[in-house]
Structures are given as structure tokens and as C-alpha cells.
Amino acid sequence: MDTAGLANAAGQSCARTAAWLGCLIALFGSSQVLAQPLTDSLGTWKLEELRTKEGKFFKGLVQDEREHDLDFAEIVQPMGKPMYAVLRWVRKREILTLTKLPDEEHEQLLKRFEQFRLRTVIEAGKMEDLLLRTEEHGAQTHHLYDGPWFRVDSTTDEETTRRCVVRIEQIFQAYRMILPPKGRPQELLRIRLYGSLDQYRDELRRLKLNISNPAFYSSRERTILAGTDLDTYSRHLTEIRHDHEQARKEWEQRDTEFHKHLPEEVAKLKAAGFTQNEINDEMNLRKARWREQLAAKYAQLVEIDRRNDGKFAEVTAQMFAQLYHEAFHAWLDNFVYAKSRKNVPRWLNEGLAQVFESGRLDGQSLRLDAPSPTRLATLQADLKREPWPLAELLNNENAPFLEGHARDSKAAERTYAYAWGLAWYLAFHEQKLSGAALDQFVAPAAAELSPIERFEKFTGKRLPDFEKEWRRAMLEARPPR
Secondary structure, eight states, rough: OSSSOOOOOHHHHHHHHHHTTTSSSSOOOOOOOOOOOOOOOOOGOEEEEEEESSOEEEEEEEEEEEEEEEEEEEEEEEEEEEEEEEEEEEEEGEEEEEEEEOHHHHHHHHHHHHGGGOOOOOOOOGGGGGOEEEEETTTEEEEEEEEEEEEEEEEEEEHHHHHHHHHHHHHHHHHHHHOOSSSSOOEEEEEEEEESSHHHHHHHTTOOOOOOEEEETTTTTTTEEEOOHHHHHHHHHHHHHHHHHHHHHHHHHHHHHHHHHHHHOOOOOOOTOHHHHHHHHHHHHHHHHHHHHHHHHHHHHHHHHHHOOOOOOOOHHHHHHHHHHHHHHIIIIIIIIITOOOOOOOHHHHHHHHHHHHHHEEEEEEEEESHHHHHHHHHHHHHHHHHOOOHHHHHOOOOOOGGGGGOOOOHHHHHHHHHHHHHHHHHHTTTOSSHHHHHHHHSSGGOOOOOHHHHHHTTTSHHHHHHHHHHHHHHHHHOOO
16 A cells, blocks of 8 residues: 655655756645545535635535544546545644535534445645654653544654655544544544554553554553654665755755856857857756756656655555454444444454555545455455355454464454455445444344344344345455456
8 A cells, every 4th residue: 555645845845956957846645536426416415515725626425524624525526427526534723714515514414425425535635734842761762743533643754654654644534434433432532653663562561462453552551552663764764865865966966066067068169169059059968968857857856755655555465454453342332332342243243344454545536445456365265166155254253363463374264254344335335334224233132133133123134135145246346456
């Protein structure tokens, strides 16, 4: 996956290079998305309007509003193309004007948008907008972030902390889209980021936890621990930037020297007997060649900067995948079904956690509806060979989901694949994971039914009929390109 929120400092160096090249280099990914078309005509929808102080203008609806920020679902219909939606996280201090519909029309718009919200992509916020504070603990500097849903305590450097917080905010927006909160605990969920695996492992040993995953959720302490070699990456990036800054200064100096010596070159050509037109042609040719050489060098530096920014995704890929997984359990536990979480079947809990774990980044936008290629391939291979009856998954509360979410056995791999496939299908094909139906499915009263009776009531279909449709749909599903 590509990283969300390119490094601000790297972006600044790109902008400086762009000034020399006379072109613009984008700092953030575009909002172009791949989403299922909205079947209604946008012209029949009354939309709310948001204008930012930067001059950006969006039409859509306010999905959720808090004291200092809001989620705005932009609804777009390009000429001759399907409609799509982009969920944007907007700080209120950035807003110039916000025109909302009357309450009744706003509720009508929300209901209309409900069927499309699972096809919405979530755009990342900007790193520079995050408010961080620092604390010193011994010889270690901690960067702290207090958001509306969680608090981050990070031991890595400020820029890397900002990158990570942007990604975490983005996935929490996704949680809110799929399973809206039903309340908020008195204390924020805590996320502790460690800049090195050694720090992370030391903390796990202190807690007497023997796990190998790069992220872990402790429901007792309401804390997510996560760590990887962020500090090593940060040091490498700092060295690269230093070298590039030196190279840029060197080429800027060469450019100054080139233009400084132009009058001498003109004088030499005159002394050699060239005409003014010949001198002009020669000097224009030399300038063009120099600009070409200069542009090529700066373009090379920009490309290396971009590749190094992409390294962040490689370094953090495993940590973020596991963090997304663990943070979903924390979201469900703290914000959605806190009092009745024991009534959420484990296959659904683990299945949805995998859906979020495999979220796909398209530029700066997070997309969840695209099926995970690896999980889909595993499930399809099993369905073609000897399908596992869904009744066994539903009935088996002790299915082999392994502690720490490892998958080092065939039974566990199969269980995870079926749980993912069932949760993904219910979310994006059946759109069952919202509203009263899901609430009733996990309500204490539902526990009086057998797992299969409970599932049939939830889906409104007999299990054999549902299973036939589900298998066909999963075999026909294709991974994103």
C-alpha cells in the first residue's frame, strides 16, 4: 500500500525543485477514486455545501460533526461518468462557510446516502494540521496527539508520528462509516507507538506477553501497542534528504556560475567574428542544453525523494495491517457494542477486523470494498476443492482463531478466510452491517436462538439459500487491479 500523508519536509524539497523546473509538483494525492456507481441522479438530491478558507468547494452532506472537526461526504457526478463519494475529515478552523439543510431534509439525505456509504473512500487529512505536544520521560521524547476518538503516545520522531496519526485517523473514519458509534467512553482509547521493535518487545515482556505480531490490543487496559523500525527509517530518510539538499545547493551554484559567465562567452564569440544573430542562436542553444541538464538532475532528485517516501509504506505495512485489525476490535469493544460485545460472534468480529486490515490505499484515499487478493484466492481455492459448510463456522464458537491472530495452521488459515469472506459479503453485497438488523443480531435476546436460527433471522434467508448465493458471489469476485 502507498503511504497516507506524504512527508511535509520531502514535499517542501519537491516544491523547491519545482520552482527551478517551472512546474508544479502535487503534495497530496488526488481525490480520484474507484467506487461503485451511485444509481440515483445527483440532480434530484438536495446537497449541503462546504467551502474552505483555501478556496475549495464541496457538495455533499455532513456525515458526523464534533466540537472541533467533522466528516463531510462529498458527492460528485463527473460529466458522463458514474457518481462517487469521498469522505473528508475537515477541521472546523479550515471552514469558511458551511450551508446545511434543515433537519428534516438533512435526515432524508442521510437515509438516501446510506445505501452508498459502504462504497465511499476515505481521504486522508493533512499532516501539518495535526496538533502534537511533547513530553520528556527520562532521555526519551514522547510526541502526543489527542484526537476525538483516541490518544497517541509515540516514541518516534515528530514527522513519522504525524504520518502514523494521519493513517490511524483515516482508519477510524472507516470504522465510523461501517459501524457508526453508539456511544463514547469517558476515557479515550490509547495507542502507544514505539519507534523500534526493541522498545516494543521490551514493553511486551514487561506486560508478560509472548506474541510476535507488531500490534496488540489490551482490552483490560484499553490500549493498543504497536511498533516497528520507524526510527531506522527516519534516520535513513534524514540522511537522504541531507545529501539531496547538498546536491541541490551544488546545482544551484552551478546555475549561478553558468549565467555569470554568459557575458564572457558572448564576448569570446564576438571576438571570433560571429554575427549577432549567430551569437544569439548559439547562446540560446547553450541555455536550452543547460536547462535540459538541470531539469534532468532535479527530476532525478524528486524521483528518489518519492521512492524514499514510498519506503514508509514498506517499513510500516505489517504494523499498520495488524494495527488496523487490533484497532477494529478496540472500536467494537469501546464505541459500538461495549455492553454486549460477548454477543458479537467471533467469526464476525474477526472477519470484519480482516476487512479493515486489508484496506487498500489508492493514493491518499482508503478503499475498503475491494476484496483482499490473498484472502480471496485462499477462499476461492477452498470453495473449488471441498467447501466448508457455513453451518460449521456459525455453530463453532471455538473455531481455530489463534491467539494474537497468527495463521500458522491450515485450520486457522481456513477459518480466517471463511470469516473474512462472510463478513465482506455481508458488508458490501448484502449491506447488513448497519441499522436495527445488526443491533438485533447481537442483542442479548438473540442468544436464546441457535446460531443458525439467529443468522437466518439476521439475513432474512434460509441458510442453504444464503450459502448458495454467497459461494457463487465469492467465486465470481475478482481482486482489484
